[in-house]
Amino acid sequence: MLRTIDLRATSLSPTALRDALPRPEIDVSVAAETAATLIDDVRTRGADALRDQAERLDGGAPDHVTATADELAAARAGLAPDVRDALERMIERVRAGSAAQVPPAAATTLAPGATVTQRWQPVERVGLYVPGGKAVYPSSVVMNVVAAQAAGVRSIAIASPPQRAFGGAVHPTVLGAAALLGVREVHAMGGAGAIGALAYGVESLGIERVDVITGPGNVYVAAAKRIVQSVVGIDMEAGPTEILVIADASADPDLVASDLVSQAEHDEMAASVLVTDDADLADRIAERVAARAAATRHADRVAIALAGPQSAIVLVDDLAAAAAVSNAYGPEHLEIQTADDEAVLADITNAGAIFLGAHSPVSLGDYLAGSNHVLPTGGQSAHAAGLGAHTFLRPQQIIRYxxxxxxxxxxxxxxxxxxxxxxxxxxxxxxxxx
Incomplete structure (x- = not known):
C-alpha cells in the first residue's frame, strides 16, 4: 500500500533530496483561470453570482446567503452536549495558546529624548473560510476565530459552503461553533467565489471587504487566495494535509500506523510519510497500516491516499539523515517517536507543528492541544508559519524625538x-x- 523510497547509502544535494521525496501531483496554477472567472463573476453580479455558483458547485443556492441571528442562536442551542463541551474546551485551550502569541509593546531608548516604540496593531476586518467538502469542520471555526479575537480584530466574517442536506444553509455545527464564539456574520458561500466576495465585498448583501483572508480549502480556494492577495492579506495557500513521522526501533508500530491512517482519511490527496532508520520497523508499520486502513470507516479514501505518489516509507541510514529528510520535506505535521525525541528535535528546522512522543498524536493538535491546526503545507513551512494571532497583527514603529x-x-x-x-x-x- 505504501511504497518505499530507499535513501540509505546515498548522498544527495538539498535540491536532489527535495526532488526525491513524495509529493502530491497537484498544481494550484491549473485552477487559476477558473478561480479568476468565478471571482470576476462575483465582482460583476454580486449576490446573483454567489447563488448561481452555489447551485452549480456547492450544496445548492441558499434562501438567504447570510445567516440570521435566530439561525445562529438555534444552531448553538442545537449542538449535541458532548460536542458543545468539546468545543468549549477547545476554545479555552486555543485562546490561551493564541494569547501567548501577542507581543507586548516594546520601547527602545536610543539616546536621551530619543525613543522608538514598536506596537502590534490588529487589522480591522477579517474573512475566515471554513471548508465543507468531505467533512464538517467546526474545529476550523475555532482555530480561525480565536486567533483573530486574540489579536483584537473587531470585525469577523465567516464563509462556508452551502450544504444541500440543510437547504443550502451553512452546516449547523459550523453555525453553532460560530455562535459559541460570538460571531454574528456567517455567509453560505463557498469556493473561489466566496474568496472573491470577502476580498472585494458584495454591496447588495452588505458584505464589506476584508483586510485578511485565512482558512484552508480546495485547490480553487488556494488559487483564489493567490489571485486576491494583491488587495488583501492571506495566511497561506493551503494544500492537502500532510503527516511525516520520524520513528526508530523504539516506536510502537501500531501507534505510528494509526497516525498515518488518521491523516489519510482527510481526502484522497492527503500525504502520509514515514521516515525511519529501521527496515524491520518499516515492515511492521506497513502491516499495521494495511490492517487499520482496511478497517476504518473511510477505507476507500484512505487506500487511495496511502497508495498515491504523495505517501511513502522513506528508509535512511540514521536519525540525523531522518531529520535532514524532514527538513527538506517541510511537513505540515511532524511527529517524532524515537528513543531520544529531544535530540532529533534539535536538528529540525522546517515544520508547521511538531508533535513529540508517543502520546502527542496529530489528532491532539487538530482539536485540543491548544495549538493551531491551520498550518503550511507543500513545503511552505520552510518560509511560512501556521495561523496564529500574529497572522492578524501588524508591527508599527512609533518614533518620538x-x-x-x-x-x-x-x-x-x-x-x-x-x-x-x-x-x-x-x-x-x-x-x-x-
Whole structure:
C-alpha cells in the first residue's frame, strides 16, 4: 500500500533530496483561470453570482446567503452536549495558546529624548473560510476565530459552503461553533467565489471587504487566495494535509500506523510519510497500516491516499539523515517517536507543528492541544508559519524625538541626504535645528 523510497547509502544535494521525496501531483496554477472567472463573476453580479455558483458547485443556492441571528442562536442551542463541551474546551485551550502569541509593546531608548516604540496593531476586518467538502469542520471555526479575537480584530466574517442536506444553509455545527464564539456574520458561500466576495465585498448583501483572508480549502480556494492577495492579506495557500513521522526501533508500530491512517482519511490527496532508520520497523508499520486502513470507516479514501505518489516509507541510514529528510520535506505535521525525541528535535528546522512522543498524536493538535491546526503545507513551512494571532497583527514603529535628540543626529542626516541626492530631506531637519 505504501511504497518505499530507499535513501540509505546515498548522498544527495538539498535540491536532489527535495526532488526525491513524495509529493502530491497537484498544481494550484491549473485552477487559476477558473478561480479568476468565478471571482470576476462575483465582482460583476454580486449576490446573483454567489447563488448561481452555489447551485452549480456547492450544496445548492441558499434562501438567504447570510445567516440570521435566530439561525445562529438555534444552531448553538442545537449542538449535541458532548460536542458543545468539546468545543468549549477547545476554545479555552486555543485562546490561551493564541494569547501567548501577542507581543507586548516594546520601547527602545536610543539616546536621551530619543525613543522608538514598536506596537502590534490588529487589522480591522477579517474573512475566515471554513471548508465543507468531505467533512464538517467546526474545529476550523475555532482555530480561525480565536486567533483573530486574540489579536483584537473587531470585525469577523465567516464563509462556508452551502450544504444541500440543510437547504443550502451553512452546516449547523459550523453555525453553532460560530455562535459559541460570538460571531454574528456567517455567509453560505463557498469556493473561489466566496474568496472573491470577502476580498472585494458584495454591496447588495452588505458584505464589506476584508483586510485578511485565512482558512484552508480546495485547490480553487488556494488559487483564489493567490489571485486576491494583491488587495488583501492571506495566511497561506493551503494544500492537502500532510503527516511525516520520524520513528526508530523504539516506536510502537501500531501507534505510528494509526497516525498515518488518521491523516489519510482527510481526502484522497492527503500525504502520509514515514521516515525511519529501521527496515524491520518499516515492515511492521506497513502491516499495521494495511490492517487499520482496511478497517476504518473511510477505507476507500484512505487506500487511495496511502497508495498515491504523495505517501511513502522513506528508509535512511540514521536519525540525523531522518531529520535532514524532514527538513527538506517541510511537513505540515511532524511527529517524532524515537528513543531520544529531544535530540532529533534539535536538528529540525522546517515544520508547521511538531508533535513529540508517543502520546502527542496529530489528532491532539487538530482539536485540543491548544495549538493551531491551520498550518503550511507543500513545503511552505520552510518560509511560512501556521495561523496564529500574529497572522492578524501588524508591527508599527512609533518614533518620538525631542529637539536636543534631533539636533544630535542632524549633521548625519544632512550628510546622508546629500549622498543620496535628496537635499530636501536634510533641509527638513535643518528647519528644526537652526
Amino acid at each position: 525631542d529637539a536636543p535628540a534631533l539636533a544630535e543626529v542632524a549633521d548625519a542626516i544632512v550628510a546622508l541626504s546629500g549622498a543620496e541626492d535628496l537635499p530636501a530631506h536634510g533641509e527638513a531637519v535643518r528647519a528644526r535645528t537652526t
